[in-house]
Amino acid sequence: MGCGYLGAVHAACMADFGHEVVGVDVDERKIADLTQAKAPFFEPGLPELLQRATQSGRLSFTTDVSQVAHDPQESTVHFVCVGTPQRAGEFAADTTYVDAAVRALLPHLQPGDLVVGKSTVPVGTAARLAAMISQAVPGALLAWNPEFLREGHAVNDTQHPDRIVYGLPSDPDDAARAKALLDEVYASPIAENIPLLTSDYATAELVKAAANAFLATKISFINAMSEVCEAAGADVSVLAAAIGHDERIGPKFLGAGLGFGGGCLPKDIRAFMARAGELGADQALTFLREVDAINMRRRTRMVDLAREVLQGSFLGRKVVVLGAAFKPESDDIRDSPALNVAAQIRLQGAEVVVTDPAALENARRAWPDLHYEDKVEVAADGADVVLLLTEWDQYKAIDPAQLAGIVRQRNVLDGRNALDPQAWRDAGWAYRALGRPRV
Structure with a gap:
């Protein structure tokens, strides 16, 4: 149920595991x-997987939810994979689509069926939905199975996850029956000895929220250190490498730069704070407000740094932004730091040209006032400053000497600390980066 980013990937992977899969969505164009x-979005490996799964006859898609009806003698697993966006004007998550998906399923459920929630929801949602299901269809069960996908790696993360979590009913017999069905679904990764954890509903819901909150905190921590490094004339990249060697800390998610965006981390940490407040535990998560604030300050700091490089004004200047997606290997522009910075600079009077290998079509629809070019060389023609804001491999591989002959001024701002500073300086560029000393 739901064939967006999560659902389409999950459906294709389940068919690849050998299951017969029907994907349901209300979006006729997507279906x-x-x-x-x-593939209705950019995700490495997904087009090939969809081709293989549909040709096998095990994967089909429909807008007709009645297609999920089945033989009463067979148990069917129904995955709910719809979105939970942030409510307008609030931090809280909107569970409207989750509720609607479950209600649409109810007329077609049979005793023995298992509904499995994969959407990221406020804690307490699963218990509420379980009651709705059991009242409507006695003998049908609910489990919660949070997803841990990384955009750009979603196929591998589904087929070879680093852990599997089941939130199971409190009744031991129901829990055993739900677990047995999920074990059949995930037989392939379980055979790889992937860690499998079982819990109650609330814990399974909180696992996803806690994981996202921790990752966001780690990213904002190194970006807070970046602010201190700039003030002190220190180098945050060396600092991050040094503390990353501590096994208690580790090097992952210590890349200082423009901060996080996308459709998950920002809205999920805000929803986590909102739900904690509803539960009377808001003080436990007050630190996440500063995590969010640090993350948003990075965008403003990048705009300020670009203006500083251009002697205090964007008027009459051309600014080139390398990257529109919120991260590489994705065409997702939701809450994209790169586009946020580009829009702020344009509002301050610059001519802004954005390029990206995959996300330009989405960016054009969402930000029509910006200019777009497919090729870096065309975008950079006559530029006064180049901003690397999404660390695509092709941008990290740019020859700075070749690009130097195209721009008007050799100014480069590395918003992701992804370029080789010495190589760019050797080619005559003034290189600046967040959290690194000016040379």
Whole structure:
């Protein structure tokens, strides 16, 4: 149920495991694309997987939820994979689509069926939905199975996850029956000895929220250190490498720069704070407000740094932004730091040209006032400053000497600390980066 980013990947992977899978969504255009094995978004490996799964006959898509009806003698597993966006004007998550998906399933459920929530929801949602299901269809069960996908690595993360979590009913017999069905679904990764953890509903819901909150905190921590490094004339990249060697800390998510965006981390940590407040535990998560604030300050700091490089004004200047997606290997522009910075600079009078290998079409629809170019060389023609804001491999591989002959002024701002500073300086560029000393 739901064939967006999570659902389409999950459906294709489950079919690849050998299951018969039906993907359901209300978006007719999306279903038409998926039926033709066309991925409706950019995700490495997904087009090939869709092609293989649809050709096998095990994967189909429909807008008709009645297609999930089945033989009463067989148990069916129904995964709920719809979105939980942030409510307008609030921090809280909107569970409207989750509720609607479950209600749409109810007329077609049979005793023995298992509904499995994968959407990221406020803690307490699963218990409420379980009661709704058991009242409507006695003998049908609910489990909660949070997803831990990284955009750009979603296929591998589904087929070879680093852990699997089941939130199971409190009744031991129901829990055993739900676990047995999920074990059949995930037989392939379980055979790889992937860690499998079982819990109650609330814990399974909180695992996802806690994981996202921790990752966001780690990213904002190194970006807070970046602010201190700039003030002190220190180098945050060396600092991050040094503390990353401490096994208690580790090097992952210590890349200082423009901060996080996308459709998950920002809205999920805000929803976590909102739900904690509803539960009377808001003081436990007050630190996440500063995590969010640090993250948003990075965008403002990048704009300030670009203005500083241009002697205090964007008027009459051309600014090139390398990257529109919120992260590489994705065409997702939701809460994209790169586009946020580009829009702020344009509002201050610059001509802004954005390029990206995958996300330009999405960016054009969302930010029509910006200019876009497919090729870096065309975008950079006559530029006064180049901003690397999404660390695509092709941008990290740019030859600074070649690009130097295209721009008007050799100013480069590395918003992701992804470039080789010495190589760019050797080619005559003034290189600046967040959290690194000016040379």
